[in-house]
Amino acid sequence: MIEVIKCGVLTTLQDLGRPGFRYLGISHAGALDTVALSIANRLVNNPIHYVGVEITLGPVEFLFTINTSIALTGADFESSLDNMPVWPGWRIPVRAGQRLKLNAAKDGMRAYLAVSGGINVELVLGSRSTDLKSGFGGWQGRALQVGDRIPLACSDMLTKRIGLKLPEWTSKIRAIPGPEYNQFAEQEQQQFWRTEWKITPESNRMGYRLLGKQLLHNEQLDKLSHGVIPGIVQVPPNGQPIVLLADAQTTGGYPRIAVVIKADLWKIAQARLGASLRFELCNHKQAQIAHKELALYMNKIVCGLGL
Amino acid sequence: MEYKNARFYLLGEHAAVLESFPPASWECQQKIGWIASKLTNHPFVTEVVPGMNSLTVLLNNECADPDSFLEKLKEFWQSDPSFLSLSSRTITIPVEYEGQDLERVANHTGLEIDQVIALHIQAEYRVYFLGFQPGFAYMGGLPLTLATPRLAEPRLSVPAGSVGIGGNQTGIYPFATPGGWNIIGRTAIKLFDPYQTPPTLLQPGDLVRFVPMAEHK
Numbered sequence: 001m002i003e004v005i006k007c008g009v010l011t012t013l014q015d016l017g018r019p020g021f022r023y024l025g026i027s028h029a030g031a032l033d034t035v036a037l038s039i040a041n042r043l044v045n046n047p048i049h050y051v052g053v054e055i056t057l058g059p060v061e062f063l064f065t066i067n068t069s070i071a072l073t074g075a076d077f078e079s080s081l082d083n084m085p086v087w088p089g090w091r092i093p094v095r096a097g098q099r100l101k102l103n104a105a106k107d108g109m110r111a112y113l114a115v116s117g118g119i120n121v122e123l124v125l126g127s128r129s130t131d132l133k134s135g136f137g138g139w140q141g142r143a144l145q146v147g148d149r150i151p152l153a154c155s156d157m158l159t160k161r162i163g164l165k166l167p168e169w170t171s172k173i174r175a176i177p178g179p180e181y182n183q184f185a186e187q188e189q190q191q192f193w194r195t196e197w198k199i200t201p202e203s204n205r206m207g208y209r210l211l212g213k214q215l216l217h218n219e220q221l222d223k224l225s226h227g228v229i230p231g232i233v234q235v236p237p238n239g240q241p242i243v244l245l246a247d248a249q250t251t252g253g254y255p256r257i258a259v260v261i262k263a264d265l266w267k268i269a270q271a272r273l274g275a276s277l278r279f280e281l282c283n284h285k286q287a288q289i290a291h292k293e294l295a296l297y298m299n300k301i302v303c304g305l306g307l
Numbered sequence: 308m309e310y311k312n313a314r315f316y317l318l319g320e321h322a323a324v325l326e327s328f329p330p331a332s333w334e335c336q337q338k339i340g341w342i343a344s345k346l347t348n349h350p351f352v353t354e355v356v357p358g359m360n361s362l363t364v365l366l367n368n369e370c371a372d373p374d375s376f377l378e379k380l381k382e383f384w385q386s387d388p389s390f391l392s393l394s395s396r397t398i399t400i401p402v403e404y405e406g407q408d409l410e411r412v413a414n415h416t417g418l419e420i421d422q423v424i425a426l427h428i429q430a431e432y433r434v435y436f437l438g439f440q441p442g443f444a445y446m447g448g449l450p451l452t453l454a455t456p457r458l459a460e461p462r463l464s465v466p467a468g469s470v471g472i473g474g475n476q477t478g479i480y481p482f483a484t485p486g487g488w489n490i491i492g493r494t495a496i497k498l499f500d501p502y503q504t505p506p507t508l509l510q511p512g513d514l515v516r517f518v519p520m521a522e523h524k
Binding site for chain 2: 019020021022023024025026027124125131133134135136137176178179224225226227228229231232249250251256259260261262284287288291295
């Protein structure tokens with residue numbers, strides 16, 4: 001069991017999401033930084049899709065009631081286990097009675113905690129992810145609160161400490177022009193790639209709302225509703241783009257100026273509110289290469305850990 | 308790529324889209340539903356998401372050449388479906404017609420409140436597709452006389468079960484949400500339950516009828 005002593009601002013259980021139900025209006029959900037969750041799981045010998053804890057802003061404190069081993073990945077929250085520092089990207093053994101504390105993110109936005117053997121919550125529509133908007137999945141369909149006691153699956157205490165170098169974050173986000181790209185004048189297109197977009201505080205798991213020079217759209221007609229996916233950069237009438245993320249609704253109608261490539265979605269998840277990001281023009285070929293590189297990196301981790 | 312009144316394109320590196328030119332029709336939506344059913348179990352496909360006269364197909368890593376998948380979509384589009392597989396159940400939704408915007412709709416349409424309700428009840432609605440929220444149905448069939456523009460200032464929260472009119476559409480909010488539709492009533496019926504199979508009350512193709520709560524009892 002993990003007992004929640006301090007819950008932070010938004011701490012939720014997430015796995016790799018709930019695909020297959022968009023046609024019923026059910027969002028994908030799941031970890032925003034899937035790379036970090038996958039690595040955390042591998043570090044503690046779990047399959048990459050196991051459910052972990054996504055921590056969005058501290059301070060968070062967990063009390064472990066059993067012996068197990070854990071890994072923290074993603075943003076560095078200056079964490080400690082009974083006052084001993086815990087570095088992101090390392091697996092460490094935990095004894096019953098020990099307290100894991102995450103303070104505030106020093107860099108990045110979200111940390112992921114994986115526990116050896118996983119977390120024992122029920123599978124709802126094929127996933128253990130929390131659907132915050134609709135209130136199901138994860139832990140009682142909501143963010144963790146003080147006093148929650150989260151059951152753990154059968155844990156192994158892996159005493160050997162192992163660690164690895166986590167992928168490096170940059171503010172350059174590669175994106176492919178979207179279906180309505182050509183409905184923006186060339187000047188607007190250039191503006192989109194050139195602007196240092198500021199991430200507004202209204203950003204959340206549904207999407208990142210960006211602030212910069214207004215992007216004007218030639219055709220003001222709303223499109224008929226169509227399926228949308230995480231990574232789409234849509235431009236509502238106010239001209240301020242929104243990058244859709246895992247909790248985004250399943251259909252939408254705003255013009256889509258670009259789509260963030262799969263390999264860079266995790267970078268959006270780790271971009272801090274108030275910080276800036278920039279889009280870099282990318283074609284399909286480059287996107288596929290980037291995706292293969294990331295897959296190769298993940299593969300190396302699996303092999304490198306001898307799992 | 309354009310072909311036979313439709314546009315075919317990639318969305319990012321892992322989704323392919325078929326988008327029929329407007330105006331939207333039920334006939335086209337049935338064909339979209341048929342193509343969706345054909346692709347659901349395709350080895351390259353993670354999921355299919357029908358929109359209004361459009362279909363977004365999410366591809367997995369097995370699909371090395373997404374461009375060739377567009378050809379596949381085109382093939383389906385030009386073929387003639389031997390059967391149209393969307394369901395045609397009739398679902399009855401009991402409604403308490405006590406919405407805060409009934410008067411606004413009446414004023415806009417020049418009808419009496421009773422007439423607004425009567426017209427809303429008489430019509431039969433078709434579920435084109437689901438989206439926006441779990442179990443939220445985009446429906447066709449609102450009598451044109453009832454069409455009422457959305458509120459200029461969307462409300463911060465509209466309660467779950469609210470039945471509303473937004474432009475020329477009517478719908479039911481399964482969950483509380485910010486929204487700009489004119490609320491004309493509410494229903495206690497559950498539109499989404501993740502523990503049921505299927506988890507949503509309404510399915511694409513369903514016919515929907517609203518009945519006043521009093522008659523339902």
